[in-house]
Amino acid sequence: MNDFSGTGVSPGVVIGKVQRFIQSKNFGAVSASLSQVLDQLENVANDLEIRAKDIELESAREILLAQALIARDPALSEAISLRLSDEVIDPDVRSTLEDAFSGFRDALMAVGGYFAERVADLDEIAHRLISKLAGREVEQLNLTKPRIIIAEDLTPADTASLNLEFALALVISKGGPTSHTAIVARGLGIPAIVGCAGVLDIQEDVEILVDGRDGVVVINPSNEEVARRQSRESSFRARAEAIRGPGFLRDGTPVTLLANAGSLDDVEMAIKVGAEGIGLFRTELLFLDRHSEPSIEEQVHLYASVFTSMAGKKIIIRTLDAGSDKPVPFINAEVEANPALGVRGWRLVRTNEVILNRQLDAIANAAVQVKNNGVQFDIWVMAPMISTPAEAKEFASKVYSLGLKNAGVMIETPAASLHADKVLKEVDFASLGTNDLSQYVMASDRLDARLSDMTTTWHPAVLRAISIAAKSAKKLGKPIGVCGESAANPQLAAVLIGLGVDSLSMAPSALADVRGFLAQVTSEQCLKAAKGVLDTSSAEEARDLAISKLGN
Ligand code: PEP
Numbered sequence: 001m002n003d004f005s006g007t008g009v010s011p012g013v014v015i016g017k018v019q020r021f022i023q024s025k026n027f028g029a030v031s032a033s034l035s036q037v038l039d040q041l042e043n044v045a046n047d048l049e050i051r052a053k054d055i056e057l058e059s060a061r062e063i064l065l066a067q068a069l070i071a072r073d074p075a076l077s078e079a080i081s082l083r084l085s086d087e088v089i090d091p092d093v094r095s096t097l098e099d100a101f102s103g104f105r106d107a108l109m110a111v112g113g114y115f116a117e118r119v120a121d122l123d124e125i126a127h128r129l130i131s132k133l134a135g136r137e138v139e140q141l142n143l144t145k146p147r148i149i150i151a152e153d154l155t156p157a158d159t160a161s162l163n164l165e166f167a168l169a170l171v172i173s174k175g176g177p178t179s180h181t182a183i184v185a186r187g188l189g190i191p192a193i194v195g196c197a198g199v200l201d202i203q204e205d206v207e208i209l210v211d212g213r214d215g216v217v218v219i220n221p222s223n224e225e226v227a228r229r230q231s232r233e234s235s236f237r238a239r240a241e242a243i244r245g246p247g248f249l250r251d252g253t254p255v256t257l258l259a260n261a262g263s264l265d266d267v268e269m270a271i272k273v274g275a276e277g278i279g280l281f282r283t284e285l286l287f288l289d290r291h292s293e294p295s296i297e298e299q300v301h302l303y304a305s306v307f308t309s310m311a312g313k314k315i316i317i318r319t320l321d322a323g324s325d326k327p328v329p330f331i332n333a334e335v336e337a338n339p340a341l342g343v344r345g346w347r348l349v350r351t352n353e354v355i356l357n358r359q360l361d362a363i364a365n366a367a368v369q370v371k372n373n374g375v376q377f378d379i380w381v382m383a384p385m386i387s388t389p390a391e392a393k394e395f396a397s398k399v400y401s402l403g404l405k406n407a408g409v410m411i412e413t414p415a416a417s418l419h420a421d422k423v424l425k426e427v428d429f430a431s432l433g434t435n436d437l438s439q440y441v442m443a444s445d446r447l448d449a450r451l452s453d454m455t456t457t458w459h460p461a462v463l464r465a466i467s468i469a470a471k472s473a474k475k476l477g478k479p480i481g482v483c484g485e486s487a488a489n490p491q492l493a494a495v496l497i498g499l500g501v502d503s504l505s506m507a508p509s510a511l512a513d514v515r516g517f518l519a520q521v522t523s524e525q526c527l528k529a530a531k532g533v534l535d536t537s538s539a540e541e542a543r544d545l546a547i548s549k550l551g552n
């Protein structure tokens with residue numbers, strides 16, 4: 001049997017025997033009346049809340065509480081009430097409920113991204129409800145020996161209540177990097193791989209190796225393979241733990257290492273791992289699950305808390321990047337044929353200018369409030385999805401008019417990169433959003449797992465786009481950083497430095513690894529790797545070349 005690969009979402013290398021967890025969904029015919037269904041739906045919500053109480057890990061607890069909220073959503077009971085009655089007992093209530101849930105499923109799938117992955121929550125609630133109506137207990141993942149768990153998907157309740165003494169690693173055939181399994185596994189600190197197609201073919205008790213950094217499963221691994229992967233993982237960890245403080249290369253060249261954050265919890269993590277500042281504060285979280293705009297006061301409160309937490313440090317706050325993979329219900333209600341190419345990010349100034357203006361007001365008010373409290377800060381404000389010098393100019397003038405000093409743009413469209421010499425004239429700094437830049441340069445959807453080999457910053461075409469922007473920034477003497485996922489890959493981070501970027505912003509969990517790796521390589525190595533990758537023909541060639549110049 002061949003080895004398998006997926007997306008590594010929690011690093012670590014382990015070997016162990018497999019325990020498969022395949023839930024039976026075969027209940028036979030289930031009949032029920034409307035009041036029986038609604039009573040059991042309430043019981044499902046209660047069960048979830050009760051389980052949440054016993055769970056220590058905060059992220060897991062929150063997931064269960066959010067599921068309980070979905071189960072209590074009046075729109076869900078309404079959809080059920082439309083299809084059932086108390087006068088006639090439905091002999092096939094399962095199909096009826098599937099129909100009632102399907103409208104919600106389709107709506108979530110259609111918006112994609114974060115929302116599409118919440119379909120798993122709905123499916124979990126439906127499964128629990130049918131189990132209850134069939135008079136069955138939901139199967140539990142029961143571990144009595146150390147095992148690597150293989151499953152199609154794990155519910156948050158399964159993952160959160162794992163017996164850590166025995167759970168060696170998780171390999172899931174479905175799911176993406178923002179699935180519950182990924183979030184909880186990282187929180188628990190056990191290796192995990194998601195989106196690992198074919199892995200369900202592995203039988204019970206087969207010995208496998210799981211490399212959660214590379215996203216690789218090896219069946220019956222040789223001793224050499226185990227030793228090689230374990231030693232690589234240990235050197236990653238040793239390097240990461242050995243160094244603290246600001247980033248630098250082996251020859252002493254400083255590299256500013258910043259963290260990406262979307263909440264105050266992330267900001268705390270950033271401080272814990274010694275980030276020199278926040279290189280991207282995503283403001284979408286406050287807007288994402290809402291039906292109406294958060295008030296200016298609520299926004300000021302969040303932004304002022306972030307500025308205060310990062311007192312004395314640099315914070316780049318990004319204006320609302322609603323649309324496409326981050327749809328906001330009350331803003332992106334209109335159906336677009338191509339949401340990734342539609343009215344998203346700063347382009348919302350065309351349709352929702354007041355929302356963007358109010359957000360900028362909130363940022364400026366928060367800055368004043370924090371200053372009046374005697375806190376020192378260094379706030380930079382940035383707009384997403386800028387394509388033209390005119391957009392950059394319009395954004396900067398709004399920022400300056402509010403008394404804020406540093407206005408910048410994300411470079412994440414091919415237009416902004418190719419035209420960076422003109423775009424950057426209008427602003428004070430730039431940050432390369434390599435997640436979107438890779439998607440747009442390669443014309444391949446960042447959310448489509450079938451194209452993930454193509455949607456990569458390692459592709460030389462994307463690296464050329466980065467190089468063009470970095471050169472323009474250098475000529476104009478404007479700072480340029482990277483805040484896409486690429487900055488979290490140690491070798492790619494070194495290549496980006498070689499291409500001329502001066503700061504890297506990444507998920508806080510990646511910072512120690514990147515800092516450790518950069519301290520092993522010189523500026524000359526970075527330059528050589530950067531020069532080399534620009535002349536390759538594929539992402540694989542570029543990655544191999546970088547590893548040959550920089551080491552593993
Ligand atoms: C990016 O596109 O690289 C980026 C950092 O922004 P987001 O992932 O939020 O679109």
Ligand code: MG
Nearest residue numbers: 412433435436
């Ligand atoms: Mg982006």
